[in-house]
Amino acid sequence: MAERYNVAATESKWQKIWEENHCFRAVTDPARPKYYALSMLPYPSGRIHMGHVRNYTLGDVVARYQRAKGFNVLHPMGWDAFGLPAENAARDSHTHPAAWTYNNIKVMKRELQSMGLSLDWEREVATCDPAYYKHQQKLFLDFLKAGLVYRNEAWANWDPVDHTVLANEQVIDGRGWRSGALVEKRLLAQWFLKITAYSEDLLSALPSLDQWPEKVRLMQENWIGKSEGAYVHFAVEGQGESLEVFTTRPDTLFGASFLAISANHPLAQKLAKKDERLAAFCEDCNRMGTSLVEVEKAEKLGYDTGVKAVHPFDPSWALPVFVANFVLIEYGTGAIFGCPAHDERDFAFAQKYKLPITPVVLPSGEDLATFKTMLEAYTGPGTAFNSRFLDGMETEQAIGAAIAKIESLGAGKGTVQYRLRDWCISRQRYWGCPIPMIKCPQCGIVPVPDRDLPVVLPEDIDISKPGNPLDHHPTWKHVSCPQCGGKAERETDTCDTFVDSSWYFVRYCSPHNTELPVDKKDVDYWLPVDQYVGGVEHAILHLLYARFFTRAMKLTGYLKIDEPFTGLFTQGMVCHESYKDDQGKWLYPEDVQKNPDGTATQISTGRPVQVGRIEVMSKSKKNVVDPSSIIQAYGADTARLFMLSDSPPERDIEWSTAGVEGAWRYVSRLWRQVTAPKIPLAPKGARADALSPEALAVRQEIHRTIESFTQDLERFHFNRAVARARELSNTLDTLEASQAGADVVLREGLEVLVRLLNPMLPHITEELWQILGGQTFLTNTDWPAADPIYLVRNTITLAVQINGKLRGTIVVEKGAASQLVEQAAMDEPNVKRTLEGKEIARVIVVPEKIVNIVVRG
RNA sequence: GCGGGCAUGGCGGAAGUGGUAGACGCAUCAGACUUAAAAUCUGAAGUCAGUUCAUGGCGUGCCGGUUCAAGUCCGGCUGCCCGCACCA
Numbered sequence: 050m051a052e053r054y055n056v057a058a059t060e061s062k063w064q065k066i067w068e069e070n071h072c073f074r075a076v077t078d079p080a081r082p083k084y085y086a087l088s089m090l091p092y093p094s095g096r097i098h099m100g101h102v103r104n105y106t107l108g109d110v111v112a113r114y115q116r117a118k119g120f121n122v123l124h125p126m127g128w129d130a131f132g133l134p135a136e137n138a139a140r141d142s143h144t145h146p147a148a149w150t151y152n153n154i155k156v157m158k159r160e161l162q163s164m165g166l167s168l169d170w171e172r173e174v175a176t177c178d179p180a181y182y183k184h185q186q187k188l189f190l191d192f193l194k195a196g197l198v199y200r201n202e203a204w205a206n207w208d209p210v211d212h213t214v215l216a217n218e219q220v221i222d223g224r225g226w227r228s229g230a231l232v233e234k235r236l237l238a239q240w241f242l243k244i245t246a247y248s249e250d251l252l253s254a255l256p257s258l259d260q261w262p263e264k265v266r267l268m269q270e271n272w273i274g275k276s277e278g279a280y281v282h283f284a285v286e287g288q289g290e291s292l293e294v295f296t297t298r299p300d301t302l303f304g305a306s307f308l309a310i311s312a313n314h315p316l317a318q319k320l321a322k323k324d325e326r327l328a329a330f331c332e333d334c335n336r337m338g339t340s341l342v343e344v345e346k347a348e349k350l351g352y353d354t355g356v357k358a359v360h361p362f363d364p365s366w367a368l369p370v371f372v373a374n375f376v377l378i379e380y381g382t383g384a385i386f387g388c389p390a391h392d393e394r395d396f397a398f399a400q401k402y403k404l405p406i407t408p409v410v411l412p413s414g415e416d417l418a419t420f421k422t423m424l425e426a427y428t429g430p431g432t433a434f435n436s437r438f439l440d441g442m443e444t445e446q447a448i449g450a451a452i453a454k455i456e457s458l459g460a461g462k463g464t465v466q467y468r469l470r471d472w473c474i475s476r477q478r479y480w481g482c483p484i485p486m487i488k489c490p491q492c493g494i495v496p497v498p499d500r501d502l503p504v505v506l507p508e509d510i511d512i513s514k515p516g517n518p519l520d521h522h523p524t525w526k527h528v529s530c531p532q533c534g535g536k537a538e539r540e541t542d543t544c545d546t547f548v549d550s551s552w553y554f555v556r557y558c559s560p561h562n563t564e565l566p567v568d569k570k571d572v573d574y575w576l577p578v579d580q581y582v583g584g585v586e587h588a589i590l591h592l593l594y595a596r597f598f599t600r601a602m603k604l605t606g607y608l609k610i611d612e613p614f615t616g617l618f619t620q621g622m623v624c625h626e627s628y629k630d631d632q633g634k635w636l637y638p639e640d641v642q643k644n645p646d647g648t649a650t651q652i653s654t655g656r657p658v659q660v661g662r663i664e665v666m667s668k669s670k671k672n673v674v675d676p677s678s679i680i681q682a683y684g685a686d687t688a689r690l691f692m693l694s695d696s697p698p699e700r701d702i703e704w705s706t707a708g709v710e711g712a713w714r715y716v717s718r719l720w721r722q723v724t725a726p727k728i729p730l731a732p733k734g735a736r737a738d739a740l741s742p743e744a745l746a747v748r749q750e751i752h753r754t755i756e757s758f759t760q761d762l763e764r765f766h767f768n769r770a771v772a773r774a775r776e777l778s779n780t781l782d783t784l785e786a787s788q789a790g791a792d793v794v795l796r797e798g799l800e801v802l803v804r805l806l807n808p809m810l811p812h813i814t815e816e817l818w819q820i821l822g823g824q825t826f827l828t829n830t831d832w833p834a835a836d837p838i839y840l841v842r843n844t845i846t847l848a849v850q851i852n853g854k855l856r857g858t859i860v861v862e863k864g865a866a867s868q869l870v871e872q873a874a875m876d877e878p879n880v881k882r883t884l885e886g887k888e889i890a891r892v893i894v895v896p897e898k899i900v901n902i903v904v905r906g
Numbered sequence: 907g908c909g910g911g912c913a914u915g916g917c918g919g920a921a922g923u924g925g926u927a928g929a930c931g932c933a934u935c936a937g938a939c940u941u942a943a944a945a946u947c948u949g950a951a952g953u954c955a956g957u958u959c960a961u962g963g964c965g966u967g968c969c970g971g972u973u974c975a976a977g978u979c980c981g982g983c984u985g986c987c988c989g990c991a992c993c994a
Contacts, residue, residue, distance in 0.1 A: 267910060268989055276993075296994060309994090349992080375992040385994045393907090394992065468993060588989080695918045695931060703918075707932055714945095715931090721946085760922095769920070772930035779930090782947095848926035853975045855926055879961080893974050899925045903974050 054720040056684035060812040064165055072828050073167045075123040077558075077574050084120035085575050086112035087554055087614075089583030089591075090127045090174075093153035094134060097160045099623040099666055099704060100584065102676045106689045106809075107620055107698055107767070108582040109166045113808035114762050115579075116167065117832040123575050124167055125557040127174035128154050131481045132546045133211055133227060140512050146480040147508070150177055160677055164685045165811045167828070172560045176549035181556065182482040183503030184566035185548065190485060190496050191605040197243045200486075200494060204313055204378055205473060207235040212516055213477045214239060216545060217379075217470050219590070234313070234335050239475040240484055240542065244597045248273055248467040250611075251596055260616035262699075265588040272589050274468025279452045280382065281461040283308060283358035285316070286367065292316060292358055295381030295466055299455060300447035303436040304388040304409035306399055308358050309351060309373035311383040317372045320354050327352055327372060334374045349398050350374045361460035362437070373398070381466055389426065396426035409435045410444060472594065474545040479510055479518040481543030489530035489537035498531050504539070517541055550591055551598035554578055554613060567607050578614045585619035592617070618765055621701040625672040627661035630654075635671040663703055674704055686810040687713045693767040693809055715775060716813055719806070722778060723799050723817045728786040730796045733822040737790030743783075744790040750780045751798045752839035758805050759832070771809070777802055796821070804833045849874040850901040856880045859900075867894045874900040 067073065088108030091101055112124035128150075135146035142149070154175060161168070174181055192198045205214040210230035214237060219226040244251075252273045255266045278297035285292050292308060310317050312334035321328040330352040351371035360366035368386070375394060376385055389399030390408040399406050410431040411417055417434065430444035438454065439447045452463040475484070483504040485497035497504055507525040510518040519525060519541040530537035552566075558575040559568035592614070599613040628636040630651055641658050642650045649658040666673045679688050690712040696702040731737075740748065754777045761770035781798045784791040800821055807814040807827050818827040842863055847870065849857045857877040861870050871892055874880060880902070887904040894900050 264910065264989080271909065271990060274990090274993070278994085294994085298994080373992095375994095377993070380993050382994095387994090392994070394994080466993085468990095585988085697919080700919095705918090705932080708918080711932055717945090764922095768918090769930080772920070775930055846926085850926085850975070853925095853973095858926065882961095891974070893925095895925065895975095899975080901925080901974050 054717060054724075054813065056686075056812075057681075059816050060163070060165060060684055060686070063812045063815050064162060066826075067167070067828060068170075070826070071171075072826065073122075073124060073169050074171060075121065075125075075169045077571050078121055079570075079574055081121040082119070083123065083575055083579075084112075084115040085123045085554075085578045085580075086115060087125070087557075087578045087581045089581070089587065090129050090550065090553060091157065092129045092132060092134075093150055093157055095153050095156070097157050097676055099674060099676055101161075102164065102688060103620055103623055103692045103698075103702070104582060104584065105161065105164060105166055106692045107618065107765075108580075109164075109168075109689075109811075110693065110762070110767060110808040111580050111582065112167050113811060113828070114832070116828070117804075117807065117830065119831065122167075123172075123557070124169060125172040125174075125560075126161065126166070126168045126170065127172075127553055127557065128157075128176065129546065129550050129553070130154065130175045130177035131543075131549055133213075133478060133480065135480045136478060136512060136518075145508070145510075146512070147177065150175075150480075160680075163677070163680050164689070167811070172557050174553055174556055174560050176482070176546070176553065177480070179503045179505050180563065181553075182549070184556065185482050185544070185552070186485040186497070186502050186504060187499065188552065188566055188602065188605070188607075189544075189548075190499065192242065192601050193496060195601070195605050197246065197601050197604070198240065199243065199471075200238060200240050202236060202238045203241075203473070204234050205237045205239055206232045207237070208232055211478075214473060214475060216473050216547070216590075219545075219547075237475075239473045240486075240540075241471040241473050242548075242597070242601075244472045244594075245467060245469055247597055247600050248275070248469050249465075250600065251469075251593065252467075254596075254612060258612060258614075258617070261614075262585075262617065262619055265585070265592065265617060265619060268588045269593055272469065272593065276466050276468075277463075278466060279455055279461055279463045281361055281386065281455055283361060283368070283386070285370065286357045286359065288316070288356065290316075292370070292384050293382045293461070294384045294386050295464070296386060297466075298388065298391065298448070299451035300433055300436070300439060300442075300444055301388040301391045301409055302360070302362060302386070302451060303433075303439065304390045304407045305360065305368060305386045306389055306404045306407065307369050307371055307387040307395075307402075309371045309376050309385050309387055309398070311376040311378040312372055312374065313378035314372075314376075314383045316356075316370075316384075317354075320356065320372075324354070327354065330372060334372075349394060349401065351398060351402055353402070361455060361458060369404075371402075379470060380468065391426055391428055393426045393428065407435060409433060409439075472545075472597070474548055475542040476545050477517040477520070477541075478543055479506065479512065481546060482549060483519070484540045484542050484544060486540040487528055487530060487537045488540065489533065489535065491535050492530055492532040492537075494540075495530060495532050495537070501531070519543070547590060547594050551594045552602065554581075554595070555599075555602065555608065567602075569607075572608055576608065577610050577612060578616075580616040580618065581614040582618045582620060584622070588619065618698070620698050621696070622665045623704055624663050624701050625666050625674065625704045626663050627670045627672040629659045629661060631656055631659070635669075637671045638674060665701070666704070679709060683709060683713045684716070684812070686813050687716050689809055690716060690771065694771045695768055697768055698765055715778075716810065718778065719802070719810075719817070720813060722781065723803070723820060726795060726799070727782065728784065728792055728795060730799070730821075731792040733796070735793055735796070737793040740790040740794070741788040743785070743788045744794045747780055747784055747791075747798060748794050749839045749842075751777065751794070751801050752835040755801060755805065755833050755835040756840060759835075762808070767809070770805075774802060774806055801833050803827070804830065845897050847874070847897070848899045849877055849880050850899060851880065851883055852903060853901060856883055863897070867896070870894050870896075870900060874902065 086108055088105050112122050116122040130150050135150050138149045139146045206220050208215050208225035208228050208230055210228035215225055220232050223232055225232055252275055255270055276297050279299045281294045282291040312331035317331055321331050351373040354370050356370045357367040358370050387395040389395040389406040391410055411434050412427055412429060412431040433439040433442045433447040439450055455461045485504045487495045489495050507522055511521060512518050514521055526539040526541055528537055528539055555567055559571040562568050595613050602608045628641045630636055640652050642652050649660050651658050691709050694712060754773050758770045758773045781795055784795050803814045803817045815827045844860050845863050847859050848855055849859055857879040859873045859877050861873055871894055890903045890905050892902050
């Protein structure tokens with residue numbers, strides 16, 4: 050009877066049936082409650098990796114579970130298909146970026162389909178498809194009209210390897226996020242999206258995202274970086290202009306001893322034209338990297354320009370103006386006033402350049418006389434002194450008074466500063482969405498009219514030359530101006546690919562609308578996304594951009610919502626041991642054999658292998674396992690179960706062969722439990738006339754499992770849910786034919802088990818459901834409900850402690866009186882023996898939990 | 907430097923609001939089935955003491971505190987991980 054489970058045949062059979070029956074097709078239906086389950090769309094790099102398997106398994110469990118609960122579920126998939134790797138691959142392998150990309154999509158789609166995901170493939174979107182980016186260009190133009198787009202000559206992060214500029218968010222430790230090259234500063238004309246228009250809104254809405262990880266909200270908060278302070282103007286002697294400074298501590302203005310400006314500050318640039326040494330100094334500053342190591346090593350260097358600035362509170366007080374390497378042009382105003390006594394960096398700078406150090410804030414409890422000889426800067430709050438009209442005020446009060454004074458003098462104003470910069474979206478690359486603008490010598494910069502959208506990428510490009518292929522293209526950029534009809538040129542920059550992924554989840558709602566980016570009835574129904582699942586590496590970039598885009602699309606009339614993602618789950622990464630041969634070259638795990646003594650050998654050569662650290666799977670370290678080979682060997686259900694077992698989904702997991710085999714063992718066991726039960730199953734729907742106590746206990750266990758398994762799914766405790774299912778399997782195996790009703794309860798238990806495990810193991814459970822006589826697809830079957838009758842326990846096992854140490858357990862009736870419980874505890878043999886000759890001080894009875902007997906001595 | 911997190915057997919990890927620490931699994935060992943192996947099934951196992959059993963001591967990174975009772979709460983350390991970083 051026990052046929053071997055034919056994984057490959059069964060899995061592909063059900064995948065085909067689901068597809069033919071359009072089981073996962075989502076239809077807008079305002080009469081039904083909706084649930085939008087979304088996993089981050091993949092970049093089509095070639096093959097799927099284990100990170101994808103984990104991400105999409107988690108997302109699929111959510112989607113299938115919510116479907117079973119009765120929601121109208123939208124669970125789409127698409128491709129983040131633009132980006133530089135396609136250009137690099139095309140150049141290296143003499144193909145076309147589009148061909149490379151679409152081929153990868155084809156391969157990866159097949160791989161994803163073999164996972165048995167409950168996706169609505171009819172809504173598939175590829176961001177490199179003109180049918181997609183046409184609407185993105187439209188959005189860009191709408192944002193332009195709404196004042197959210199501008200072009201500006203600005204200091205940009207230039208990646209010298211990828212030959213393109215990068216957004217601030219894409220510079221990590223001073224290096225390009227993709228190329229790893231040290232980023233340089235260049236002054237370039239770029240297109241910007243005005244994300245800073247929403248700085249305050251993006252920040253203040255964070256607390257409302259209560260279904261997001263605290264960690265991600267904090268990261269966004271820090272990234273937006275709000276700080277309150279004031280702009281202060283210092284008149285510059287002999288220059289006929291003033292220098293604007295941002296400070297969070299206007300209360301320390303009387304401790305000022307110098308001003309410092311960035312090498313890229315307009316005043317520095319102006320002065321450098323007449324001062325060769327200053328010009329050289331500025332150049333040095335720009336050459337200096339911004340990486341961690343360099344910043345720490347770098348000395349605080351300044352160049353005294355000889356120019357003096359006038360203190361706003363005292364016209365007779367002149368301060369020297371330095372150009373300093375530590376002042377950043379991109380934060381605040383690119384100029385600071387230095388107060389050495391109360392800022393560590395200014396303190397070091399003042400010591401080096403022999404500038405006065407005047408303390409003006411007295412820490413509470415300090416004596417004024419002793420405090421005056423400062424060995425280091427004091428940055429905390431205190432009482433103002435040496436500060437004329439501020440003297441005696443506490444820091445907070447002094448800040449307010451200083452701002453009031455500045456404002457009354459017309460020397461500046463109180464303000465709020467954000468670290469967040471506008472989003473530079475220009476990329477000097479081919480494989481991206483063309484920015485739909487035209488440069489006309491007569492009319493200036495003119496938008497492409499809506500009727501001319503999409504601006505389609507040319508196919509005949511020369512990718513072998515360095516630089517932007519669109520720029521080299523002989524004809525593509527030459528157009529006539531839509532306003533005057535004269536000769537004009539297209540913008541050859543393309544969009545940062547993060548633009549593409551900032552609204553794809555919106556497009557999924559109405560992917561086939563050729564006229565407009567969205568259909569109102571669709572987006573109003575489906576959005577926001579109820580549960581978003583993806584890697585924490587997108588905590589800032591993608592998630593912040595998408596939140597901004599949602600606001601911008603609301604402003605331009607497409608959406609009603611502010612926040613795109615109600616729930617966010619960030620899963621951990623998939624890790625594996627890494628291996629090197631005796632030459633120090635990385636080896637693939639499949640070429641490594643672990644020996645019983647803990648050493649390892651290279652299979653192909655028999656040479657010894659160095660076992661390295663357990664690290665995130667990455668191609669460069671070769672510590673990768675190909676999901677396809679696992680699915681072929683064990684099936685998708687096993688791979689999915691492995692991803693869900695053992696480790697909580699937010700934590701990193703280590704991929705191991707033993708772990709996969711453990712998952713496989715359970716899948717096979719489930720098969721055997723249903724197809725070759727130890728006792729013959731009762732017929733479908735049979736009822737038991739009388740239940741033996743054992744069978745009743747198992748039935749109660751079944752209902753408790755429904756309860757706890759469901760709660761675990763709700764809370765993303767998938768590893769615990771798997772453990773509960775295994776426990777139920779163990780319990781069902783204890784049933785024996787001699788126990789009245791065992792055959793009925795066994796059937797009940799197996800049916801419940803199969804239904805509970807369906808979101809995790811969709812194929813085998815669907816097959817087993819049919820074997821158990823299920824009339825509908827399990828995919829279309831409701832989630833089981835626990836019967837409260839069987840959740841009630843009538844006896845309870847209590848622990849009995851003496852002085853907090855466990856001495857025995859007792860079984861009492863539920864709701865038994867405290868005196869009875871206490872007596873039962875005293876009568877427990879081991880307790881009784883231990884208590885002999887001891888004086889009882891008190892007895893604590895916590896109903897349904899514990900009895901603790903406190904004895905003296 | 908700033909912000910956040912984590913620390914439990916050989917390993918991954920369980921233990922809503924303090925209340926029987928170690929669920930479930932991996933690896934290990936023993937037994938059953940088998941000519942044998944694989945697969946499967948049964949059982950053992952935190953650690954030390956106790957010949958077995960009963961039982962007891964010690965145990966959730968370290969030190970201290972609160973409590974009848976602490977993995978959980980509080981104070982102070984140590985170690986690891988993540989994010990940001992010359993932010994004025």
